[in-house]
Amino acid sequence: MAFRYWCGECGFRTSWLGRSEGERQQIEHYARRHPGTPPGGHVEAGRSRDGGCGCGCGCLPLAVVALLLLVLAAACHR
Numbered sequence: 528m529a530f531r532y533w534c535g536e537c538g539f540r541t542s543w544l545g546r547s548e549g550e551r552q553q554i555e556h557y558a559r560r561h562p563g564t565p566p567g568g569h570v571e572a573g574r575s576r577d578g579g580c581g582c583g584c585g586c587l588p589l590a591v592v593a594l595l596l597l598v599l600a601a602a603c604h605r
């Protein structure tokens with residue numbers, strides 16, 4: 528499992544990293560870019576290889592799976 532840390536103040540995000548390394552980079556980014564602001568933003572969890580190319584396309588398969596599950600659930604309730 529890899530994590531990507533998103534800045535809450537600007538568009539910055541780390542690359543896919545381990546949790547402790549990502550946290551460190553997020554904190555470093557805040558110290559450099561937003562001094563005096565406590566680190567915020569959000570953490571994106573994903574896979575480091577196939578899902579983590581860094582261009583955001585890793586979200587697409589997940590969305591498709593979620594959609595399929597919704598369709599299946601709707602079909603079962605009929």
Ligand SMILES: [Zn+2]
Nearest residue numbers: 534536537539
């Ligand atoms: Zn920032």
